């Protein structure tokens with residue numbers, strides 16, 4: 764397989780946002796948020812962290828985005844486990860002979876406070892990426908009331924070419 768570029772490092776960036784609605788489970792980074800009154804409205808399980816991490820991996824190699832591989836119009840993707848989306852994106856990165864070195868993610872959510880779950884989210888995302896949890900930075904921000912009905916996630920990822 765031909766490498767997409769000779770760069771030893773590539774930076775990826777991903778974002779995702781979902782509307783929050785009562786009666787749905789909120790899952791972030793594969794971790795169910797036990798004290799959330801509302802969860803994400805989505806075609807899949809709505810895990811905005813895993814969607815944004817997957818997009819960051821794909822964007823780092825200019826491989827498009829998860830909507831390209833998993834159109835939200837496809838009936839077979841309804842309720843899809845986002846861990847599958849991330850695993851597929853990671854497999855593509857590995858096929859192109861790169862691997863994630865570290866990721867930094869920011870979750871913007873007004874309620875509930877997520878601080879107590881920081882380590883669990885870092886550990887879970889790291890596990891899915893095959894990284895030590897020290898290589899997954901997890902930050903939380905409120906929107907200061909500007910977007911109380913949404914969860915928004917932004918992620919940067921550093922990809923390293925294997926063999927370097």
Ligand code: C5P
Pocket residue numbers: 871872873874875876877878879902903904905906907
């Ligand atoms: O957005 P703001 O700067 O007001 O956030 C203050 C602190 O609250 C941050 O340090 C962040 O770690 C924490 N926070 C949180 N859970 C959220 C939003 C913010 O723990 N949902």
Ligand code: MG
Pocket residue numbers: 779780781805809810811814
């Ligand atoms: Mg999403």
